[in-house]
Amino acid sequence: xxxxxxxxxxxxxxxxxxxxxxxxxxxxVNPPLGFKHKVTDNLQRWVIEVIGAEGxxxxxxxxxxxxxxxxxxxxxxxxxxxxxxxxxxxxxxxNGHICLDILYDSWSPAMTVSSVCISILSMLxxxxxxxxxxxxxxxxxxxxxxxSPKETRxxxxxxxx
Amino acid sequence: MGNKIGKRRQAVEEKYTRPQGxxxxxxxxxxxxxxxxxxxKLAPCYPGNDECIPNKExxxxxxxxxxxxxxxxxxxxxxxxxCFLQMKPPHSTRPTQCPxxxxxxxxxxxxxxxxxxxxxxxxxxxxxxxEAQIRVRHQEIxxxxxxxxxxxxxxxxxxxxxxxxxxxPSVSSQxxxxxxxxxxxxxxxxxxxxxxxxxxRRSREDHFDMDLEDLMIMEAIWLSIQxxxxxxxxxxxxxxxxxxxxxxxPPQGLACTVAALAERQLASHSNALATERPTVDRHxxxxxxxxxxxxxxxxxxxxxxxxxxxxxxxSEVAEAGTSYxxxxxxxxxxxxxxxxDGVNMASGHLLPESFEEQMMLxxxxxxxxxxxxxxPQGVTWM
Numbered sequence: 001x002x003x004x005x006x007x008x009x010x011x012x013x014x015x016x017x018x019x020x021x022x023x024x025x026x027x028x029v030n031p032p033l034g035f036k037h038k039v040t041d042n043l044q045r046w047v048i049e050v051i052g053a054e055g056x057x058x059x060x061x062x063x064x065x066x067x068x069x070x071x072x073x074x075x076x077x078x079x080x081x082x083x084x085x086x087x088x089x090x091x092x093x094x095n096g097h098i099c100l101d102i103l104y105d106s107w108s109p110a111m112t113v114s115s116v117c118i119s120i121l122s123m124l125x126x127x128x129x130x131x132x133x134x135x136x137x138x139x140x141x142x143x144x145x146x147x148s149p150k151e152t153r154x155x156x157x158x159x160x161x
Numbered sequence: 162m163g164n165k166i167g168k169r170r171q172a173v174e175e176k177y178t179r180p181q182g183x184x185x186x187x188x189x190x191x192x193x194x195x196x197x198x199x200x201x202k203l204a205p206c207y208p209g210n211d212e213c214i215p216n217k218e219x220x221x222x223x224x225x226x227x228x229x230x231x232x233x234x235x236x237x238x239x240x241x242x243x244c245f246l247q248m249k250p251p252h253s254t255r256p257t258q259c260p261x262x263x264x265x266x267x268x269x270x271x272x273x274x275x276x277x278x279x280x281x282x283x284x285x286x287x288x289x290x291x292e293a294q295i296r297v298r299h300q301e302i303x304x305x306x307x308x309x310x311x312x313x314x315x316x317x318x319x320x321x322x323x324x325x326x327x328x329x330p331s332v333s334s335q336x337x338x339x340x341x342x343x344x345x346x347x348x349x350x351x352x353x354x355x356x357x358x359x360x361x362r363r364s365r366e367d368h369f370d371m372d373l374e375d376l377m378i379m380e381a382i383w384l385s386i387q388x389x390x391x392x393x394x395x396x397x398x399x400x401x402x403x404x405x406x407x408x409x410x411p412p413q414g415l416a417c418t419v420a421a422l423a424e425r426q427l428a429s430h431s432n433a434l435a436t437e438r439p440t441v442d443r444h445x446x447x448x449x450x451x452x453x454x455x456x457x458x459x460x461x462x463x464x465x466x467x468x469x470x471x472x473x474x475x476s477e478v479a480e481a482g483t484s485y486x487x488x489x490x491x492x493x494x495x496x497x498x499x500x501x502d503g504v505n506m507a508s509g510h511l512l513p514e515s516f517e518e519q520m521m522l523x524x525x526x527x528x529x530x531x532x533x534x535x536x537p538q539g540v541t542w543m
Contacts (some may be wrong), residue, residue: 018224
């Protein structure tokens with residue numbers, strides 16, 4: 001159960017709720033290309049289908065992103081992971097954790113679910129090789145207790161992908 | 162710092178010198194905050210509004226509307242005072258980054274409510290984003306055409322193999338479209354697939370679901386709408402209303418009208434081929450695509466009547482626009498642009514019947530627009 005670790009315990013703050021509702025409306029009117037939001041009644045956890053872009057290694061492959069929002073969203077970053085099977089990518093671990101700076105240190109409250117999705121798709125699209133990160137097994141083993149990727153001390157070393 | 166010319170100093174009501182409780186602020190120096198607000202260094206803490214009201218600005222962090230926002234010094238993006246206080250923890254030792262452009266040592270200034278010029282500059286910036294998107298879209302269309310060509314080559318070699326679900330006779334979409342729209346460059350139209358299923362699929366998945374021409378038309382139409390709206394009646398983006406209006410005709414706004422018309426046309430063309438097409442199913446999603454386009458092209462007119470935007474300012478704004486990380490553009494586009502409802506013209510006012518007429522309308526509008534842009538003086542419409 002590393003992938004679908006329990007949603008953040010605290011419920012959304014009023015401001016988080018309000019913003020997410022607006023983001024959802026915006027998404028419905030203008031969804032980012034290549035993504036489908038799976039309709040649920042849970043505003044705090046979104047499940048989003050990602051379709052690999054044409055002409056990339058992931059063309060026509062479909063994956064699922066799980067986005068959990070913390071109480072103090074957007075001041076705090078959402079937790080974004082792939083629901084396994086996660087795409088084979090040098091920055092995506094087999095448990096679905098994604099090594100992408102904007103999800104952690106570089107998160108800004110000006111970002112939205114939509115902009116995060118586009119960044120993830122862009123990360124997929126620029127990949128030249130389908131493989132797991134070198135430290136995949138070690139990392140996944142360390143996360144066995146269902147640790148959130150937000151607790152990981154990420155080291156962002158590659159700015160190419 | 163001295164007094165800034167043009168700073169509109171006005172008494173701020175006492176109750177707006179305190180946070181309105183948007184966040185549970187910790188460690189706020191209320192006296193300092195009050196002083197900053199009274200000195201017009203920070204925007205008053207007006208309660209944010211859920212709905213867009215004319216001339217209000219949306220804070221890109223909390224998505225609420227305010228009469229005025231603070232501006233970041235680095236990129237001039239707006240932020241409401243309460244969100245700003247969240248960005249800058251008072252006891253943090255690390256320098257705060259601008260949430261928009263990541264410039265270190267984030268600082269804001271308050272310039273009162275936006276003037277017309279400022280709004281115009283913002284529109285220029287948004288225009289640049291739109292133009293970039295159109296360029297990207299153009300590229301996509303070209304790629305798509307190449308794919309289509311390849312697919313057609315394959316298809317023509319296996320004409321016999323007909324799909325059961327598809328009731329349409331297997332006609333090459335290229336041939337069909339050339340026949341129907343012979344007068345328009347078949348090049349761009351060939352991107353509209355005739356296959357019903359793919360039409361439906363495309364309209365759900367595709368961001369725009371329309372080719373460049375359509376996009377330009379919508380932009381041109383939007384320009385004219387916006388021009389009528391010059392007096393700044395900015396109100397809530399009633400997209401849903403608009404959408405339902407399109408379903409239960411007659412639609413209200415011009416954009417709706419044109420969109421619905423084009424939609425109907427498309428529908429009837431497809432009907433000619435596929436007899437059992439689920440027309441109704443397709444409407445909302447396809448309309449949505451039109452709406453996207455309306456939205457995407459909605460902010461385009463720099464207010465030429467002021468004619469005062471200095472080149473320095475322009476380039477500054479432009480830089481801010483480009484330095485904005487790619488991933489944020491979608492956000493920016495989506496949020497910054499909103500449908501105005503100054504659109505309410507009598508629906509009988511302009512009803513181009515055919516595609517040709519629509520093209521003519523669009524061309525005349527864009528011509529007028531081009532003329533307006535090239536002349537430094539005021540724009541005259543109609």
